[in-house]
Amino acid sequence: MVEAPNKAPATPKKEAPIEPGLQVAPGPHLSSAGLTTQRLMVDVLIALVPVMSMALFLFRWFAVLQVGICVVSCLTVEAITSLWRGTRPSLQDTSAIVTGVILGLSLPWSAPWHVGVVASAVAIGFGKAVFGGLGQNIFNPAMVGRGFVMISFASSLGATAYVRSGATLEILTQATPLTAAKELSGNVPGLWALFVGNANGSLGETSVLACLVGGLYLCLRRSAVWQTPVSMITSAAVVAGIANLLMPESPLTVLQHLTSGALVFSAFFIATDPVTSPLTERGQVIFGAGLGALVVIIRLFSNYPEGVVFAVLLMNAVVPMINRVTIPKPLGGLPARA
Amino acid sequence: MPVPEPTPLERFLNGILPENPVYRQLLGLCPTLAVTAAMKPAMTMVGATAFVLICANLITSLIRHLLKPHLRILVFTLTIATFVTIADRTLAAFAYPMSKLLGPYVPLIIVNCMIISRCEVCSSKQSPKTALADAVGVSLGFLLALASVATVREILGNGSWFGIQLVPESFPTLILMILPPGAFLALGSLLGLATWLGHRRKARASEPHAGSA
Numbered sequence: 265m266v267e268a269p270n271k272a273p274a275t276p277k278k279e280a281p282i283e284p285g286l287q288v289a290p291g292p293h294l295s296s297a298g299l300t301t302q303r304l305m306v307d308v309l310i311a312l313v314p315v316m317s318m319a320l321f322l323f324r325w326f327a328v329l330q331v332g333i334c335v336v337s338c339l340t341v342e343a344i345t346s347l348w349r350g351t352r353p354s355l356q357d358t359s360a361i362v363t364g365v366i367l368g369l370s371l372p373w374s375a376p377w378h379v380g381v382v383a384s385a386v387a388i389g390f391g392k393a394v395f396g397g398l399g400q401n402i403f404n405p406a407m408v409g410r411g412f413v414m415i416s417f418a419s420s421l422g423a424t425a426y427v428r429s430g431a432t433l434e435i436l437t438q439a440t441p442l443t444a445a446k447e448l449s450g451n452v453p454g455l456w457a458l459f460v461g462n463a464n465g466s467l468g469e470t471s472v473l474a475c476l477v478g479g480l481y482l483c484l485r486r487s488a489v490w491q492t493p494v495s496m497i498t499s500a501a502v503v504a505g506i507a508n509l510l511m512p513e514s515p516l517t518v519l520q521h522l523t524s525g526a527l528v529f530s531a532f533f534i535a536t537d538p539v540t541s542p543l544t545e546r547g548q549v550i551f552g553a554g555l556g557a558l559v560v561i562i563r564l565f566s567n568y569p570e571g572v573v574f575a576v577l578l579m580n581a582v583v584p585m586i587n588r589v590t591i592p593k594p595l596g597g598l599p600a601r602a
Numbered sequence: 603m604p605v606p607e608p609t610p611l612e613r614f615l616n617g618i619l620p621e622n623p624v625y626r627q628l629l630g631l632c633p634t635l636a637v638t639a640a641m642k643p644a645m646t647m648v649g650a651t652a653f654v655l656i657c658a659n660l661i662t663s664l665i666r667h668l669l670k671p672h673l674r675i676l677v678f679t680l681t682i683a684t685f686v687t688i689a690d691r692t693l694a695a696f697a698y699p700m701s702k703l704l705g706p707y708v709p710l711i712i713v714n715c716m717i718i719s720r721c722e723v724c725s726s727k728q729s730p731k732t733a734l735a736d737a738v739g740v741s742l743g744f745l746l747a748l749a750s751v752a753t754v755r756e757i758l759g760n761g762s763w764f765g766i767q768l769v770p771e772s773f774p775t776l777i778l779m780i781l782p783p784g785a786f787l788a789l790g791s792l793l794g795l796a797t798w799l800g801h802r803r804k805a806r807a808s809e810p811h812a813g814s815a
């Protein structure tokens with residue numbers, strides 16, 4: 265029998281040894297029996313409905329297929345790893361489904377089936393299970409899986425995908441907006457098309473409108489914090505603005521930066537992951553600002569057209585440090601550190 | 603200390619699994635991560651390291667009565683450096699492409715902790731016979747470790763083993779596995795597997811009758 269040593273510290277990491285669960289935050293303090301991981305995850309799924317509908321409209325059953333593959337693989341791997349670790353499979357908290365859906369939405373429809381399967385296995389296996397399961401992972405599982413296949417199957421995830429915006433007969437060949445900008449071919453779609461989502465790209469990222477609708481729902485339900493997305497998008501806009509001032513020949517305007525690629529999708533659905541984002545509000549603002557800046561910097565200066573995956577993974581690695589820097593001042597007490 | 607003298611056979615066997623340099627002692631991780639993208643460079647590396655380890659162990663064992671405590675590390679390093687230079691120049695003379703491919707990792711054998719730890723722990727205190735058996739055992743352990751990591755990485759990342767194509771060219775391979783991050787993923791997973799198997803064996807051994815380690 266394997267004693268899983270990583271099961272013990274399931275409680276919050278910092279406050280535990282000193283005081284019995286002392287949390288300092290402005291009142292009112294309410295606790296609710298309905299406030300569970302499952303509710304949070306179901307909220308995310310509901311918020312993803314507009315995004316999924318848009319993907320369904322644009323890519324038809326390819327979208328369903330891709331998301332389905334990812335969800336099924338994620339659930340399978342979750343069950344296997346839980347059994348292996350000797351814990352009850354925690355499928356009912358639906359976090360594996362959320363990982364699967366977000367992963368599926370972050371892949372292009374044209375990626376073959378093995379891409380989704382490998383991405384899901386890496387996401388749940390290396391992204392979550394090796395750290396000890398939900399709540400223990402450092403990196404966003406979906407982004408770990410996405411990053412793995414992004415490097416492994418560069419050609420399958422490459423930018424030469426087609427848009428199928430109609431029936432099977434009307435196939436539109438079109439580079440993704442960011443690839444068009446990268447290759448300076450100048451075929452970046454208009455702002456309205458980018459906003460509504462009539463452009464090529466990964467399943468979930470095309471429509472800013474759908475992401476905003478879903479994201480707004482999440483923030484209003486308080487299932488996601490609003491600080492991270494707001495600061496992420498603001499910081500991306502600021503950095504893109506500075507870049508445009510310094511390099512006027514840049515192919516993308518600030519608004520095009522904001523509406524193309526996975527920026528808005530990741531701001532609402534990936535950056536707000538409660539496990540891998542900072543605990544304090546100040547920390548969430550810093551986290552979002554770093555993300556937005558990194559996304560634009562990677563877009564502008566690296567060989568990759570889009571920088572969300574690497575930006576999220578890099579910022580996730582910094583989260584413990586952000587948490588340490590932004591320890592809140594206890595009410596009526598001295599500052600935590602001089 | 604009343605520790606009984608280890609027999610050569612004991613030293614030999616200990617180096618392979620119970621004290622495997624990579625999976626048990628976590629020594630020599632640098633080559634394990636750096637040159638295991640494919641079997642060929644990994645095996646060349648094992649050959650060079652084994653040569654250095656065996657020769658250095660023998661020499662330090664032969665001169666163990668001349669060693670002064672405050673100068674021993676210096677003597678070990680010089681001994682190892684001599685054989686590393688021989689291995690490096692030999693590779694460059696007879697297998698130039700491989701030498702180019704391994705790059706700085708052959709000269710870096712000198713800082714492989716595995717070798718200096720064997721000099722310090724074993725050969726500077728034991729007879730040449732024991733030291734030789736120890737070096738061969740540890741070399742085999744290193745071979746096992748590098749072969750396992752390289753096998754996983756080359757098959758997953760390139761679909762081949764020792765340069766022999768195992769799957770059709772069109773088969774999708776995980777290119778990440780032959781890139782540096784793949785080394786960490788492969789080594790981490792295999793380390794976990796080795797530890798898990800070790801725990802399981804220990805648990806099974808202690809179940810019926812306790813005491814026999």
